[in-house]
Amino acid sequence: MTSGHDTADIKNHIKVYMMVFAALAFLTIITVAASYLDLSSGEAIFLALAIASIKGSLVASYFMHLISERALITWILMLTAGFFFILMFIPMASLIDQARLG
Amino acid sequence: MSEHTHHEESFFRKYIWSTDHKIIGLQYGFTALFFLLVGFSLMMVMRWQLAYPETPIPFVGSLFGEDGLLLPDIYNSLGAMHGTIMIFLGIVPLAVGAFGNYLVPLQIGAPDMAFPKLNAASYWSYLVGGLVMMSSFFTEEGAARSGWTSYPPLANIEFGQTIWLIGMIFLITSSLLGSMNIITTIVQLRAPGLTWMRLPFFVWAQFVTSFLLVLAFPPLEAAAVLQLMDRVVGTSFFLPSGLVVAGEVMEVSGGGSPLLWQHLFWFLAHPEVYVLILPAMGVVSEVIANNTRKPLWGYNSLVFAAVFLGFMSFIVWAHHMFLTGMGTTMSAFFQTTTMIISIPSVIILSALFISLWGASIRFNTPMLFALAFLPMFGIGGLTGLPLGFAAADIYLHDTYYVIGHFHYVVAPGTIFGLFAGIYYWYPKITGRKMNELLGKIHFWPSLLFMNGIFMPMFIQGLAGVSRRLWDGGLEYAHAAGVLHWNEFMSISAWLLGLAQIPFIFNVFYSLRSGEKVDNNPWQATTLEWEAPSPPLPHVNFEKLPEVHREPYEYSVPGRNRDYTPQTEPKKDQY
Amino acid sequence: MNIPYTVEERPDTGLYNAKLGIWLFLASEVMLFGGLFSAYVFLRFGAPEGAFHEWGKELNIPLATINTMILISSSVTMVMSWASLKLKDFKKYKFYMGITLLCALGFLVIKYLEYTAKFDHHIYPSTNTFYAIYFTLTGLHGLHIIGGMVVLFYLWMPGSKMWHSKPEQFTNRIETVGLYWHFVDLVWIFLFPILYLL
Ligand code: HEM
Ligand SMILES: [Cu+2]
DSSP states (O other), X not given: OOSOOXXXXXXXXXXXXXXXXXXXXXXXXXXXXXXXXXXXXXXHHHHHHHHHHHHHHHIIIIISOGGGOOHHHHHHXXXXXXXXXXXXXXXXXXXXXXXXHX | OTTTSSSOOOHIIIIXXXXXHHHHHHHHHHHHHHHHHHHHHHHHHHHHHHHSTTSOOTTTGGGGOTTOOOOXXXXXXXXXXXXXXXXXXXXXXXXXXXXXHHHHXXXXXXXXXXXXXXXXXXXXXXXXXXXXXXXXXXXXXOSOOSTTTTOTTHHHHSTTHHXXXXXXXXXXXXXXXXXXXXXXXXXXXXXXXXXXXXSOHHHHHHHHHHHHHHHHHHHHHHHHHHHHHHHHTOOOSSOOTTOEETTEEOOSOOOOOHHHHHHHHHHHHHHHHHHHHHHHHHHHHHHHHHHHTSOOTTHHHHHHHHHHHHHHGGGOGGGGOGGGOOOHHHHHHHHHHHHHHHHHHHHHHHHHHHHHTTOOOOOOHHHHHXXXXXXXXHHHHHHHHHHHSHHXXXXXXXXXXXXXXXXXXXXXXXXXXXHHHHHHHHHHHHSBOOOHHHHHHHHHHHHHHHHHHHHHHHHHHHTTOBSSOTTTTTTOGGGGGGTTHHHHHHHHHHHHHHHTHHHHHHHHHHHHHSOBOOSOTTOOOSGGGGSOSSOBTTTBSSSOOOOOSOTTOBSOTTOSSSBOOTTSOOGGGO | OOOTTSSSOOTTTOOOHHHHHHHHHHHHHHHHHHHHHHHHHHHHHXXXXXXXXXXHTTSOHHHHHHHHHHHHHHHHHHHHHHHXXXXXXXXXXXHHHHHHHHHHHHHHHHHHHHHHHHHHTTOOTXXXXXXXXXXXXXXXXXXXXXXXXXXXXXXXXXXXXXXXXXXXXXXXXXXXXXXXXHHHHHHHHHHIIIIIIO
């Protein structure tokens, strides 16, 4: 990704960056608009997180070039993501488990 | 030598503000050994109170008040700081900062670490963190006194904790910088021909360790920030509503949860225990391969076990929390993962034991320490199993049994492993061997007294004596039958302190008077022995090595020597 | 002494050192914010039903939306400044980098306005667990912005001399600092809905 770009390549990239920018701006507006809808809290959370995830993957894939990054980096990030979710959900699961016992 | 350095560096640049991984490694090493001594001294004082409750402390009593008594608050401070210093300022910096820094580039045939300046920053951040921690002894509030685990709500309201948290943030930063550096170095700077499965096991151990540090430490940093917020700006992350302190309801907004701290803390602190043990396993493997003059038995399984261990260590943390009322499903889950994680530990230990089989062992000092590591780690690991079962842990949790368990792993385990490493690589660092006789005078008493301290802890723990008691349990009837062990353990501890004198003396004595040796005094195979002793400043090797073989080609039949360095070309390549 | 692969890529990994280094750093950052997000989830779950949503209503959504736009724009200008270097157009690099810094500054100013508005209404981190985590998360994120700005400013002004002596290495530096900058943006993309909208 880093070397061996020719000029035409980069110019193509720039077009992609602009499209990503437009998509990000559009999704931002959508997510704000959606928050004014009368959704149940579960639906709202799902929608907001889904949109944020799309935006996040756009940034990561294109601005951070992950889409064409080396396998090693992808592996490290997948490992990190795995632990991230463990860290996120196991403490919460322990609360649920506790609540279940009353 | 000077033809390799393009310009002479000033003393300051060379030894103090250095970016050479070897100097930084030594800085780490000396600082960490110093802190180990400090941490140990704190414990020697505490052991007086446990052996002879409420009698004046001899020699150093005046430091603790006019009558020389150790009061409960101070006892708690010493305990909290003992744990903190030993783990965060002693063992991790010694195992990763010193050993990792000094040896990883050498063992992979690199001129330095990938990021020399970050490396220096890592050391200085460590030193600042250490000094911040130590400074808390001299403040009005005194040092932290809520245990190295810093559980809220106690830690939220006790004195001294703020400085502890600030110190931790420096230490965590230091570890992060150091471990990112080690991973990048291993991935990027391996010598030509040094494929992954040709790496010495020590390098693998450092690799996995560094991943644990990179991914597990940040949540503790987050937790430290939250606790700092609680203490400084009055948030209630860890304080529940309606908390009663000293008979009064605390005036905070509440709504927080002490359990949150425990999750974030142990998310780091369980991987941390593998950070403590893996580098030592790496050292011991190198020493055993060299002194059995045989390839390590099951190199591949060692590597896979270490990687698996690293991975699993992220999903066992709540076995420290069985008694928090987590709920049975969670307990069952963590009990299962804990049992699974003991499998790779057993694989590693077994492989190392089997490596001894049929070998003509050289019993030099490094090997003695490495050999002692095996059963000591074995005891530590096996006593962990009952703790991993929720039902048994309900009884054993927070007793001296737990203290015995982890000290067996860390003290006669890790510390012996690291001692083995110091004796083994000293000739590389200085060009001289350490004195063998002094080494043996260091080893045998250390082994004896280590067991003298920690074995009785199992007895006391099984009788139900709680940890962290200022009077060692005097007030409890169930403790009465086992308290006489306290004196025995304390005396062992002080004698263990004495037994370190030959070591300290040896380190300095051998600098000048040790036997002079060539570059490869142990007839070893790995790359660090190709470099001059000491390795050249900033470049390490006269000529960067090329690798042609596996790490441990010892006693291969049909060769004229009993070892074949990794750099020796294979015949068919001529 | 020369450390290998500081500029050129190592053939078998396809990476130069700093690229791997920055990604490892970002991995640790993911876990740092992971710890804080975990705290958010835990506290939200432990709070009375709907309390977080109620408490969060005091926050200023329009300002935060503007801030989101600003940060996204700064990400675009950041990647454009890197692309400009790839096109060997140093002037454009300076231009885009300048805008990136300006956006960052704008973001902080708005954040400052938001904070002071809260304090004026006597809302502090100690008010409740929502504001505790709100101030901690946005504060830490703000510190990341400030830290990034220091580096960006260096690379914009004094550090940009390197372009004339070692253009490749300079371009790599912009790429790595860019990765950091996008990451900070990415964190905000998640902070925005969970703090302001939910
Ligand atoms: C090999 C298998 C191991 C198992 C099954 C195991 C299991 C456990 C369990 C369940 C506890 C919690 C006990 C309690 O608080 O009630 C514990 C505590 C502890 N273990 Fe292990 N462990 C193992 C290996 C290790 C290793 C290798 C180390 C360190 C190098 C270690 C260090 C510790 C420490 C420091 C604590 C106590 C922390 C504290 O509460 O202050 N353990 N172990
Ligand atoms: Cu554990």
